[in-house]
Amino acid sequence: MKQASKDVACLAFVDGGKAAEHAVAIGSYQMEDNFLVFDLAQSTFGFSSSLLGYTTTCANFDFTVKP
Numbered sequence: 648m649k650q651a652s653k654d655v656a657c658l659a660f661v662d663g664g665k666a667a668e669h670a671v672a673i674g675s676y677q678m679e680d681n682f683l684v685f686d687l688a689q690s691t692f693g694f695s696s697s698l699l700g701y702t703t704t705c706a707n708f709d710f711t712v713k714p
Contacts, residue, residue, distance in 0.1 A: 680704050 649657045663669070682695035682705075698704055 651657050680698045682698075683692060684695055685692045698708060
């Protein structure tokens with residue numbers, strides 16, 4: 648976490664380069680009930696909005712694919 652101001656902290660990232668020697672773990676209280684979404688085709692990732700707005704959590708989210 649990077650403290651941006653007295654009341655604001657941001658999740659910060661560092662470019663490890665193409666031959667990064669160490670893995671990076673993302674996780675903390677701020678990540679609870681949010682998804683980290685990977686787009687493999689575009690080589691990007693992003694974060695979902697909070698699942699709490701959908702009256703659910705990661706613990707009881709239905710991960711099945713529905714047509």
